[in-house]
Amino acid sequence: MKNKIRYILIFFLSTATFSQTVSLSEQAKVSILTCGTGPESYAMYGHTAIRIQDVALGLDVVYNYGAFDFSTPNFIGRFVKGDLQYFITNESYIDFYYNYQAENREIIEQELAISPIQVKQLFEQLNASVYSNERFYTYKFIDRNCTTMVVDKINNTLGNQSIKATTSNQSYRELLYPYMSNFYMKLGIQIIFGTKVDQPASRLFLPYEFKTALSKTRVNGKQIEKSNETILKARPTSVPFNWLNSIYSLIGVLLVLALLGKKWIPIIYFTLAGLLGLFFSLVGLYSLHDELLWNYNILLFNPLLLFYAWYSFKEQKTKTKLVGKLILGCLAVYLVYMINKIHLEIVWPFMVLQIYWLLKNVLKKD
Structure with a gap:
């Protein structure tokens, strides 16, 4: 999650560095980055991002759908109402990596086994979103967040709904429950939620659930996950019982x-x-x-x-x-x-x- 100042800097920096006219080489590849959880409420469930690398061009960029502006007028009111605007950003991979290293949050990388044409198509779609009004979207807790937006982009690139939830035998509430370590935050969230979160979890909306689904997904008989590696390990921490x-x-x-x-x-x-x-x-x-x-x-x-x-x-x-x-x-x-x-x-x-x-x-x- 980034504040407004950082977003503006990243936007202009990335505009100068990665233009929409860049043509990727055959060596370009796409990875899904799953980032660990954090103590802050917005980091409680982890994060999902897309990494595109092209060694031939010296390009290594990460696309994030989880940015918002804390200085938005009536931020809390708009969040509760459900019309708060989130946006997509892009930044260099090294900046992304150091940010999560500083927060002591792991990063797991899953390279996707997709064709060069599909990599180029995804790259163009992401840039089109970053450099247009499409970069803004109305945040929804389950239906439109940093993970669901990535799921939709990847499925759109594959041409079908290949990546699906594998936890429909559990409810959304049951999937969310273990992530809430703060008791009173858990209590507050659980009592404010209604019947929708008790429905079967048919939507991939959590980073780690998406990561698991990717590992199990096969397209035309071939596994979509080409590799799976923890590229940043979080330091072990122990939180005493309070x-x-x-x-x-x-x-x-x-x-x-x-x-x-x-x-x-x-x-x-x-x-x-x-x-x-x-x-x-x-x-x-x-x-x-x-x-x-x-x-x-x-x-x-x-x-x-x-x-x-x-x-x-x-x-x-x-x-x-x-x-x-x-x-x-x-x-x-x-x-x-x-x-x-x-x-x-x-x-x-x-x-x-x-x-x-x-x-x-x-x-x-x-």
């Missing part, structure tokens, strides 16, 4: 809230949870991200909790119990629906706390 960044801290906080026994604590909790559910309900109307639509987690962070909190605050016992029963019913439905969902293991503490507080109130005799 209790504060784990489910144990969440359980601890919720347990303390339950044991304190103060009347105002459930009221504040249910108000915040209800507001979160209201956000989940409305963000789908605002956002163009399909991943945020039909979010069944509103059964857990239920907007009805706002009414429950209000009636509890006003000590309207009859209405409080009625709404509480409705919410318990929603939680029962949620539990049944979540039985086979991978993120049940991180949301269950909220379910237990809510059921405890609700039953305590609903079963209490007047």
Whole structure:
């Protein structure tokens, strides 16, 4: 991911170095570069790029579809809405290599067994994108990112949909889940996603999944992968277990809230949870991200909790119990629906706390 200043420098530098009129030699070759993950949110899933080399011309350039501009006005709002513009850049391979070396992220290179004509065709398509308005595209988490754009370019060059997902027996959510090492980031992402990420992963959208698919793909009976080599190894790092960044801290906080026994604590909790559910309900109307639509987690962070909190605050016992029963019913439905969902293991503490507080109130005799 590059900022605006670097993009401008790269753009003008590459314009002077690699023009669209360059004619590749028969020695030119194409590789897919799969880059390792990083601690930043944008690097959490890795990265995919295309490398084109031509020893005869002294050309060695990497094309990236993962660039964006942090200084874009209303950056966060546009990202949430789903109309943030990403763009393709090109840079020298050595600059690309040193950048990932500095970030301690591995690079795996897979050379493709395609003809010189196909290499030239791909090179021309990539340059056409870089030096025109085609370089901009609207980012979509699953359907249009640094990996899917490369997949589409390679498939277009091959003339068919040769490279396909090999993990359709898993959902998008199940593929994403292991990449999220930060517990609270994982929690936030899992509860904001809706039903789309529970669908079978028919789209190649993750770098390492694409790498695996390339190794298995055959075109006209021949393997598309000519070679597979780790050209940059990341230094081993060990991250000590952090209790504060784990489910144990969440359980601890919720347990303390339950044991304190103060009347105002459930009221504040249910108000915040209800507001979160209201956000989940409305963000789908605002956002163009399909991943945020039909979010069944509103059964857990239920907007009805706002009414429950209000009636509890006003000590309207009859209405409080009625709404509480409705919410318990929603939680029962949620539990049944979540039985086979991978993120049940991180949301269950909220379910237990809510059921405890609700039953305590609903079963209490007047």
